[in-house]
Amino acid sequence: MSEKILLIDGHSILNRAFYGLPELTNAEGLHTNAIYGFLNILFRIVEEEKPDYLTVAFDLHAPTFRHKMYADYKGTRKGMPQELREQVPVMKDVLMAMGITIVAKEGYEADDLLGTLAKKSEARGMDVTVLSGDRDLLQLASKHICIRIPKTRFGKTTIEDYFEENVKEKYQLTPAQIIELKALMGDSSDNIPGLPGVGEKTATKILLEYGTVENAWKHVEELKPNKAKNAFLEHYDMAILSKKLATINIDSPIEYDWESARIGEFYTKEAYEYFKELEFKNFLSRFEEGAEPAKIAVSFQNVTDFTEADALFEKLVKEPELGIEVLREAHQFLGLGLAWNNKEKEEVETVCIFPQGFLTESYLMDQVQKLCEKVERIDALDVKETISEISKVSHKKVFDAGIAAYLLNPLKSSYTYDDIAKEYLGEMLPAKEDLIGKLSYTKAMSEKEAKEKEVAKSICYMAYTALRSRKALMEALENNNMKALFEDVELPLLFTLSNMEKEGIRVNAEALKEYGSQLEVKIKALESQIYEEAGEEFNINSPKQLGVILFEKLQLPGGKKTKTGYSTAADVLEKLAPEHKLVADILEYRQLAKLKSTYADGLAGFIGEDGRIHSTFNQTITATGRISSTEPNLQNIPIRMELGRLIRKVFIPEDGFVFVDADYSQIELRVLAHLSGDENLIEAYKEAQDIHRMTASQVFHVPFEEVTDLQRRNAKAVNFGIVYGISSFGLSQDLSITRKEAAEYIENYFATYPKIKGFLDGLVTEAKEQGYVETMFQRRRPVPEIRSGNFMQRSFGERVAMNSPIQGTAADIIKIAMIRVEQALKEQNLESRLILQVHDELLIEAKEDEVEAVKAILEREMKGAANLAVPLEIDMHTGTNWYEAK
Template identity: 75%
Template sequence: MSEKIVLIDGHSILNRAFYGLPDLTNAEGLHTNAIYGFLTILFKTLEEENAQYLTVAFDEHAPTFRHNMYEAYKGTRKPMPQELREQVPIIRDVLEAMGVTIVSREGYEADDILGTLARKGEAAGMEVTVLSGDRDLLQLATEHVKIRIPKTRGGKTTVEDYDGRGVLEAYQLTPPQIIELKALMGDSSDNIPGIPGVGEKTATKILLEYGTIENAYAHVEEIKPNKAKESLKEHYDLAKLSKELATICTDCPLDYSFEEARLKDLFTQEAYEWFKELEFKNLLNRFENTSSKNKAEEHFQRVTDLSQADAFLSKAKKADRAGVHLLLEKGEVLGLGVALGEKEKIEAAFFPVEGFLTERYLLEQLEGICRGAGQTASLNVKEMLSRIQIEEHSRMFDGGIAAYLLNPLKSAYTYDDIAKEYLGLMVPAREDLLGKVSYKKGLEEKEEEVTVSCCYMAYVALAGIEPLTKALEETGMLSLFREMEMPLLFTLHDMEAAGIQVEGEELKEYGSRLEVRIKELESIIYQKAGEEFNINSPKQLGVILFEKMQLPGGKKTKTGYSTAADVLDKLAPDHSVVADILEYRQLTKLKSTYADGLANYIGEDGRIHSNFNQTITATGRISSTEPNLQNIPVRMELGRLIRKVFVPREGCIFLDADYSQIELRVLAHMSGDEKLIQAYSEAQDIHRMTASQVFHVPFDQVTDLQRRNAKAVNFGIVYGISSFGLSQDLSITRKEAAQYIENYFETYPKIKGFLDGLVKQGKEQGYVTTLFGRRRPVPELKSSNFMQRSFGERVAMNAPIQGTAADIIKIAMIRVNEALKERKLETKLILQVHDELLLEVYEEELEEVSRILEKEMKQAADLAVSLEIDMHTGRNWYEAK
């Protein structure tokens, strides 16, 4: 039986994978989708072909002869996207690590190399498989040379196979005639021009009759249709050039040995390290015999005996460092993981709630460890605080928060990711061990897997202390971690525990009022439309508005007309039915999300206990979930009225304070612009002053409209707004908006330099920083996509300002909460909404708490301009705001 060789077109398969798979990046921000797709196709092909030899051909960067021929005709080729370009040297390194033979030669393209090796292999009596996305290679197909063309769509790859007979069946032409076909019809993907006006159908018909372009030209007067005849007559030189471009060289001078290309074990130690670096977890199971698998699990144990538990946990209480993980699921304690030791000598144990190891026993032991050990690490300290009392945050280390600071762009900070990024270990993820099975169910069905998962969480928390601390120190964020994020964790826990009281009956009544207005709007909309339809269906709504009612501005997509808010907002001032629809949408959202939705979160104590998250947003802002209390509507009165259902407990009053224009004040300080600083120092109306400067009118003659427009410019600048965005916001021309922005930068000249400097820093360093050193990576600035780069520029300008404002309010929250505790006051900080703090104050404490709140918020940061707050009290949140 003949041996088989697989030849792969490196750039072609990499390119197919890049465009066929969604974007992927590893922890360092390296794009990896093309590499992952290439390897997936490679492994699948080798499994299917059962080959003995493998070679991958790559184009050299130097221009080839055929490339230069095309340049002479049409100029430069379309450049490779940067996200793909950066993956080319990596795949070559990965293949070398796997021991794969790579061939390239200056002056020849990959398909020339493939053509030469295919003919060599065939001559040596081998079966040859060529893998490429380039259909030019079909010209090589014979009885013993098979061309495989992969297609990747939606993450799924299918492959078309062609031998000599297969080409004839698919194209009605012999493999050598594929060259003639490309000469006539061209191939834009491979930079072959062809001749104008001749498609595949016409080209095939010509070749079936005349065989070659030379013979067709010899009989050009006989060719039909007339358009093809005239095109061939006029552009025969182009057809000949195209034929040369399409013809693959099969005798390149190559220094190549089949024996060197013989397949060996691809799954080497070096390849394993690359797969870890690239985070290809799904491919790591191919390395079953690799010695790199960590030995940590050899020191994991499941402990159910009380005396053994006492002995291990007693050691933990006296240790310099301990790693812990409280296994909680839906509020129920299922067990405790504890890790002790250093580096390779770390041992971990899992203690399930079982027998004498009761929930109470484990919580007492955990509390004892947190108080007794020199330092206790966990990947989710706040979750533990819901079940135990810990006062000294300086003795706690939260690895999840540390990992978040180091890379705030990730959606989660799991133990397996932290192990890979900071410990150099590939460990099984929770999903690898348990799939979709809950921990509670796992304790019944997968006891060993739960033990491994929980031990790893404690192990990684402990082992991660040193590398995470070092990384924080190197990036200048260690003090941010210790002095802001760790204390904040305790403040957020206190807020979650306190919760906010909700009047359930008031909430129902609010929902009923919304329901009445929604029904009214439905009737009005049906009447104006002349028929009933599903207002919530974008498809039906689009037909009604843009076909039946013939409203202007209809943009039809594959799924129907767009009825997005920005489309309807433009129509609303001139068409009352659109305004009604927008109001209907707002009210139905209010009812479902708030009037109905909030009721599901009211606890037995009549309070809502939201979760406050500090590892979700890239800028450092705190977010609120289950439910989101930071997204209570404020733009429309009916939306604001929902705040009336939030009330203080008996004997208390709400005290609400929010920073006045904090982001503009941060901008004034960070830019150092004297005019803006002076305006704040003199307590001027900043928007009126900006309007006076931008519109060149005296301060006392600024109109309300001019002030509103200036306000939009002021806040727009903070968010890196473009002339297009400002023109949309103010309903003015783009030219006028550009003039507004130009005038603004003339008024505050240092702001322009500051913002440009941020973009420059983002491009050079890959990140921007807040006043307190918090980093925000901006990988979008390196994108080859203009829209992505533009977004990156806006992020680079805004993140330091928004992030600094977020840092300031975090400092204020920590100080206010600590002051309340130090003075043993009953008042609680219960809510934070961006620049606003809400406190539930016992009435006899109001005067003292007001002083604390004002002092700590105003003195949270020492800026070139003062921090000012607006403070109000109320019998509900609506009144206080």
């Protein structure tokens, strides 16, 4: 196999990274985004291609032979912003520290050096890859020289590969003709003049016909269109000059030693120091040896003996602080990890215990419970998973590292021990993946894999990280003003959520089954009807097959929409439904199929032995501070359509109990009124019950009583839109009106409530300036997208900046209400319990003789959860099932 060389166009890749990534600086204020992006793509390509040699070419800040030919020639380094310019020397230092060869030569551009090295390497029989953002390099492509051009779309970087044949496919031209193309078209980026009036289309046509600029000149009288012919006659000299400028010199006089460009160890000590200084924490994990080792125990033991374990628990009870990990996967207990400080040795000791023999799960859980009750301070990555009888433990003594890390950055998809250790302790711990690869813990523990040791390590590291990271995380929370949010809201809430999970909600399994069967019958009937109407059998659940039937076979209007094919979404089909029975049937089929699979069958699978469904409430998922519900999701049970809503009848209280359901009335709009301080909106809330009607009356200047249904509907949509970070486009889509009309609605709205516009604009500015926005209770949402150069991303960032403080404050308020409600129920010794939260709604399973007390608690605690400029109102209902109580 031939050897491989990777050649990189340094400035071009830095440039792309600089403009493609959000601003990034280290503690010293040095901009680092271009370097970061460069390294990212470098690592990716090296991992992908595994080249034997590697060289990066740079331009020098000096005139090249091209400047001598053409005074107006623009070097690549002209007009480089300071934020990028300062990164270039650092980039070179980093590369050198990584042992990567750099080439640059006075009088030549990086392109020329790359061209020279590419051709020479090819002549030596090597496979060559040239990485650049510059399409000029396509002229170098051949059978063995591949030009790779990274493209960033929607935040994802894809790489286009060009061998000789790919260039032909894309441009219909040979690589050599790419030079001719540039000579004719010109290139504004380096100021190479082209022929006026000749663009890519005309140039390609001419080249397909005549091959080269010179040959076209010989047939200049035949050239078409006339514009091109005249341009040739007038500017032929220019085209010849441009051709020379565009031609990459493949014979630059550089000294180059392939052997010294052979790839060695990137991850040197010097490189490590650089990465640390630049704060590239993600890359640090690549350094196995350079990293600071974890300050972990001499031995982390694996206790298997019962007597030994018992003695250990006896000893640990006396510790002042413990890190505990109870590892579960799919509700299955896998192992226990403990960590404590050994003061004499100034070390942390850890131990892992797997369930086996006399060390049963229940014994171990009892011991953990005892430790949690007796030890002064308990730290865990996920306290809710750790403590079984949580009500016997005070929230004041626990520390949850996962929640702390979530508050500090809610955008991460998970909060693993290695990430937390790296970020807050500056320690590199082997991650789960490093220890057991892509396996699950359960699989790694199986006889086949026998990776108990690695799993044990992982478990120990979790307990270790929980214990050690407390101080750093608390300090970070204090620095960000989130100590109160953490201690007074999130930590107590964890206890409430744990109790809710443990209580669960009772389900009438038979009724659910019956509901499913009824759906089944209707689905079967619809299915055969649809096949008949379509004239063939197909999979109705496949949007792909359905699209073919509707838009090709039956030729219905409404062609393409999605990336992969036709859109068959409900809003598209609804427009067609009135005229085609098939479409109407498909919509009904979809509705029923959804109800059956997700709700009827789906929920049935979650009913436990106690006849109740125990959902999981996750506290570290959403970007705004809401909680989420999984396995099953009980926060999206149907309500809008009657047929779906009927499912709620299977959710029932225990005998002797009833449901009391309370939901906040338009909490987000009230939060907006408060946060913006808009007097008109505040006044509107103090006066009117029906806020959407009031909005309509004020925005459309009609008396309250004369507001039409349409006006109210429109006002309601605007109200929602405002909360979501409105755009005229979005509103127009929602209301099926033109963008112009939508823009007028919005304008009228802002004219009616003048402070709201200022408030929302202020949030966008705030996000731009500090990189994040905050809720009323100092919960943060970073908005990295807001500094993006990409319009779509930036617009998204702006909407997020407007929505997050509103949605997040509402989330804070109901969290506070939940804590208060639970506390009140406990204080009054009631048996009634909180069992569900659906963003603005709380469901209580209330003992029949406690209903009045429960109602009073909900009323008081929900309304009193926050003190806003407008009253917090709730709607409350009771019932013998969730359908009735809503």
